[in-house]
Structures are given as structure tokens and as C-alpha cells.
Amino acid sequence: MSELNLESMSAKQLLAYYSEKAYQDANEAHKNGKLICWSASVAPSEFCDAMDICTVYPENHAAAIGARKGSPALLELAEKKGYSIDCCSYARVNFGYLELLKEEALTGVTPQALADAPADRLPLPDLVITCNNLCNTLLKWYENLAAELHIPCIVIDVPFNHTVPMPQYAKDYVKSQFQYAIEQLEQICGRPFDYDKFLEVQKQAQRSVAAWDRVAKMTSYKPSPMNGFDFFNYMALIVCARSKKDSEIVFNKLADELEEKLKKGEYAFGDNEKFRFTWEGIACWPYLGHTFKSLRSLGVLLTGSGYPGMWSLHYTPGNMDEMAEAYASIYTNVALPEKVDAIGKVIEGGKCDGIAYHINRSCKIMSFLTVETADMVKEKTKVPFVTFDGDQTDPSNFSPAQFDTRVQALAEMMEQEAAEKDKKAQ
Amino acid sequence: MFTMGIDVGSASSKVVILKDGETIAAAEVVQIGTGSSGPKRALDQALSKTGLKMEDIAKTVATGYGRFAYEGADKQISEISCHAKGIYHLIPTTRTIIDIGGQDAKAIKLDAKGHVKQFYMNDKCAAGTGRFLDVMSRVLEISIEEMAEYSARAANPATVSSTCTVFAESEVISQLSKGIAKENIIAGVHQSVASKACALLYRAGVEEDIVMSGGVAKNQGVVDAISRELKKPVKVAPNPQTTGALGAALFAYEEAKRS
Numbered sequence A: 001m002s003e004l005n006l007e008s009m010s011a012k013q014l015l016a017y018y019s020e021k022a023y024q025d026a027n028e029a030h031k032n033g034k035l036i037c038w039s040a041s042v043a044p045s046e047f048c049d050a051m052d053i054c055t056v057y058p059e060n061h062a063a064a065i066g067a068r069k070g071s072p073a074l075l076e077l078a079e080k081k082g083y084s085i086d087c088c089s090y091a092r093v094n095f096g097y098l099e100l101l102k103e104e105a106l107t108g109v110t111p112q113a114l115a116d117a118p119a120d121r122l123p124l125p126d127l128v129i130t131c132n133n134l135c136n137t138l139l140k141w142y143e144n145l146a147a148e149l150h151i152p153c154i155v156i157d158v159p160f161n162h163t164v165p166m167p168q169y170a171k172d173y174v175k176s177q178f179q180y181a182i183e184q185l186e187q188i189c190g191r192p193f194d195y196d197k198f199l200e201v202q203k204q205a206q207r208s209v210a211a212w213d214r215v216a217k218m219t220s221y222k223p224s225p226m227n228g229f230d231f232f233n234y235m236a237l238i239v240c241a242r243s244k245k246d247s248e249i250v251f252n253k254l255a256d257e258l259e260e261k262l263k264k265g266e267y268a269f270g271d272n273e274k275f276r277f278t279w280e281g282i283a284c285w286p287y288l289g290h291t292f293k294s295l296r297s298l299g300v301l302l303t304g305s306g307y308p309g310m311w312s313l314h315y316t317p318g319n320m321d322e323m324a325e326a327y328a329s330i331y332t333n334v335a336l337p338e339k340v341d342a343i344g345k346v347i348e349g350g351k352c353d354g355i356a357y358h359i360n361r362s363c364k365i366m367s368f369l370t371v372e373t374a375d376m377v378k379e380k381t382k383v384p385f386v387t388f389d390g391d392q393t394d395p396s397n398f399s400p401a402q403f404d405t406r407v408q409a410l411a412e413m414m415e416q417e418a419a420e421k422d423k424k425a426q
Numbered sequence B: 001m002f003t004m005g006i007d008v009g010s011a012s013s014k015v016v017i018l019k020d021g022e023t024i025a026a027a028e029v030v031q032i033g034t035g036s037s038g039p040k041r042a043l044d045q046a047l048s049k050t051g052l053k054m055e056d057i058a059k060t061v062a063t064g065y066g067r068f069a070y071e072g073a074d075k076q077i078s079e080i081s082c083h084a085k086g087i088y089h090l091i092p093t094t095r096t097i098i099d100i101g102g103q104d105a106k107a108i109k110l111d112a113k114g115h116v117k118q119f120y121m122n123d124k125c126a127a128g129t130g131r132f133l134d135v136m137s138r139v140l141e142i143s144i145e146e147m148a149e150y151s152a153r154a155a156n157p158a159t160v161s162s163t164c165t166v167f168a169e170s171e172v173i174s175q176l177s178k179g180i181a182k183e184n185i186i187a188g189v190h191q192s193v194a195s196k197a198c199a200l201l202y203r204a205g206v207e208e209d210i211v212m213s214g215g216v217a218k219n220q221g222v223v224d225a226i227s228r229e230l231k232k233p234v235k236v237a238p239n240p241q242t243t244g245a246l247g248a249a250l251f252a253y254e255e256a257k258r259s
């Protein structure tokens, strides 16, 4: 790897390189007896990184398997184990995968399904860390992992934000959760928490987040040099390498490339950017290609998405109040008006003409409020919306033809609105 | 000038030939849909009825589930826009549409100009669609056409509470075995379809006139049940199965005028 010239690589090549490296490093670390942690995707990664624990992210891993169309076999395994199809499919993919890892560890033989799983290998964990800022599924999921493997489970419990700004007592509570996590880590590692390294890790996380923000800004240009579906590709690194230099390098490279394109007048859809829209919710990973192509054929470019923005976690390194607030205030953990506000900003930032809401069979937190959210966002932004049914990793819950009809109708509504505006302007 | 709209649905194929964007020269329905001989048969019927040839048709717009599979169209437009267009053409006072077809149900909200303001479709589930009624008609051994008559005679409508078509089927079977009159069961079946439809309508927003279209609109029992549930009158679009094809033919006319 050392003979690679990172300077000359494109952002896409760097993304592939660092994504693979994250798993290689983890497997290497596991072999060398270093501790491995499985972490929820928006649990604070800073604590484990400060203690030199190698962290991997099952949601990320499940998404990658889903995108490579490998999820059905694992979903089936989880179902056999007794997990209901109503459980989040990220969790089910991961539980299916866990079964295979356990079988391999117990028998010494790699099950065929594990060898066939189209993703980098996850090493078995020595501990898990979760946070309920996203959903409560993540609590039960990680508790279950810990129970299955007889390993420690660190839980960062954050209260729901009924009001903003977040009250001090709530911040204090989250800080006490951080403190407890630190104590647990000290016990697990058998050494004191490394506060100096923690500060360095926090600084790196903020540099990576700043680079991610640079990328996010690129879809605010009209026409846009960036196809917003790329958020879904690149977000792997903001999830799994948030407090590593790797993600900063890749995002800055991508932002540089996009700025260059902008200068040259090279746009994502050439001169066929008819409409811009916000994709609200998680991608349908097994149908990433289909959903993109269907929208591209209509000239509809994705320029807004709140989901990748969840990892845009800002705080001043060393300031634990701010860190507590950043992790506890992501838009899945705030009251409806704030969520509506956040989506409104995404629409505005991406200069979007419409919005499509993914009613995700897996993800209750991102779906159950949709009807109300959509009405409120419409009231605020006046842009038309559609909803479509799907699932982030269970392909059986998505119908391509139904998706196509809904987004075509959205395009037609956007066209209608544009025609009305033109008429008024004349 | 003649233009054509073809609505290739999941369970039926509909063709409308329109003269000068106004007069319906032919409106044909064949009760089989995409992937079958249905679209071609509906097309042939419409042509032979009018004595026209394909060359006489200035533009064709395809809509419906199979709109991309049909090769002879100049353009494809979603069924949401086409139903809205067709129904508004027929009844310009329409503000809310409930369309129930073989496989899906949709509620569409229009503004005073007939533009689509909002719509909701059922999630992928047969509950509340024509398919649900087909299954019940088979279990009850009462043809779809007779169902409205039966429900009109119901003295004491039964409740069909299951959402899932398979569960509802067994619920109906158990009601039959308890000796509940078919009239009452059918009224319950219609009520069940109506409550699903109304859930969509409430989401989209209900404003009069409310117009129903789609194959299921031919069943007065369902129309009445929806009207009861909404406590508002529900009109039925003339020739309700062909409103999507009519909308497509109207769009085709606009296209032809433009080119």
C-alpha cells in the first residue's frame, strides 16, 4: 500500500482505498490482539479512538452488503434465528452475519455464505457501543450482540429533545453518560483514559466534518457539479472514519475536484438538470442504481438529503457541553418542528423543487412521522412532495415500478409548478 | 386531428381515441393488462370502431403500470397526472379524486385549474384495491358485477377488520360458516375497501367535488360506502375505467398541437 501515490489518486479511488483499508486495519488489529468494537453509526467514535480500540460499523457494513445485493441470504439467516421481518433490516443483516462469524469461530471452518458475502470481513468484536440518538432499535440490537457474545455493551443514552436549545440539565446528563463510558473503557482496557489523545481525536473529527461540509455545499450550486447520490457513496467514510485523517483527505479531494468542475462548467447532468430534489431518508441500497437511473431519465438531480448531514457533528474540541449537544441533537432526536426546520434547510440549501420521502419499512423513526412532517414541510417550503415505500437493505420491500410512478408524478408536479411560476413572471 | 391515450394497467388495458382534444371517438377496455395481449387488443378494438389506422393518430401517450413496456407511444406520463387530466376534463368541479384500480388505489388532490397538488397511493398491499374485491368475490361465489346489488340489500353489515387480504379471506370464510348472510358480508367487504380509500383521501385532503374512477367505481356498493364514510357525496366519473386513458389522449393532443 505504501507504494501508492495518494496524491495522484482521484477521490473515487481514494474512497475505495480508504474504505477497504478501514476493514483491513480492523482485521489486522484483531489478529494482533487489539480490541475491536462494533459501533452504532452515530455513537460517538471519539472515545474508542482515544483508547486505540479499532472500531467498525455494522450499519455501514450492512449497507455495503445491501448495495452489492448480498442481503437476502443474511436476512433469511436472521429470520431463521427468529428475528421478525418487522425488525430493521440493518440489524437483521448484521445478526445473519453474526451467526456466520460465530459458526466460523466455533468450528474453524468458514461457512460458504460468509465467504460469499459481498463485503469486507468484519472481525468479531470484544465490546460494542451504541447510542439511542438515532433510534431505540440500536439499543436492543447492541444489547443482543453483547448478550450473544458475552461482551461488554457501552450505551450512551441521550434524552429526546422536546425543546431547543437543549437544556443544560440534559447536556449534563449526556456528559455523565460520556463519563460513564470513559470509566467502562478504562476498565475494559485496564488503563487510564487518554485525555490528550482524546483531544487530538476530537480535533481530527472536526477537520473531517469541515471537509464533509465542503462536499455537502457543492450541491448548492445550480446547476450542480455534484450528483447527490454520491453523498450515499462517500458517507461510508464520514460514518466509519469520522475521527481519522483518512476521511478528511478523501472529502477534501472530492471537494477540490468538484470545485474544479464548477470552474470548468462541468455539471453532474450536463445541461439536462431539469429539476432538483431532496431525498428524505436512507437510500434503498439494493436499488441505488435503479433509483438513480429512474431519476436521471427524468432529468431530476438529487441535491439535498438530510441523512448524510447527520454526521455533520459540530463542536469545539475540548468542550464537552457542545459535544453532548452535537450528538444529542441530530434530527432524528428532536421534536417535529425542529425536524421540519432541518428538512426545510436541506431543501433550501439544495435549491430543491421537490422532495421524495422514503417510507422505510425498516426504519420506524424515519418513517412514522412522515405524513405529518411532509405536510408541515410543504406548508413551509411550498415544494411538492411524494412518498414511496421501500427499505434500506431488504430488497423485498421495494417495488421499482411503484417508485418510478411516484417520482415521475413528482417530476410532473415540479414541471407544473415551474410552468405556473413562468406564467406569473410574464 | 386524432390522438390516442393508452392506459396499460396491471389488470386491464384501456384505450381512448380523441378527436380534436374534445370528442371521445372510442373508449375501449380489455380486462387483461400489461404483459398480455390486452394492450394490443384494446388498441385494435379502438381502431376498428373508429375505422382509423395507426397513421391517422397524431400522437400517442401511454400511462399506467405498463407504460414503459408499451412500445408505440410518443411519451409516457404517470397515471396520477393522466387521471387528474381526464377527470378534470369530464368534471371540472373535481377537487378530489379517488381512483381504485386492480392493483392500487390513489387519492389525488386538484386545484381549481385541475393541477395535481398532492397525491397518495396505497403501499404495496392488495388491501383496498380491486384485487381484494376479486378475492372476496371468489370466496363468496358472487360475481363482481352482482356485489353492489347484494350490499344494497344488507340489513346488518358485517365487519371485515383484517387489513391483509389473506386474513380477510379467512375472516370472510369464517363468517360464511357462521351463517352470516352474504349480503351483510359483502357490505362489510365494501366498507373495508372504503375505509382504506378514505385513509388515503384524508391524507391528501378532502374537498368537494369528490369523484371516483377506476374499475372499482363501477361497484356502487363501494362508492356508497366511501360516501357514507366521508359524509359527503361522491360522484362517479363517466366510464370510470377509461379516465386515465382519456387524460393520456388529452396530453397527446397538447403534444400534437405543440409539435
Ligand code: SF4
Pocket (backbone or CB within 6 Å): A059, A088, A089, A090, A091, A134, A135, A136, A137, A138, A282, A362, A363, A364, A365, A366, A392
Ligand atoms: S435504519 Fe432506522 S431502525 Fe435501523 S438502525 Fe438506523 S435508525 Fe435505527
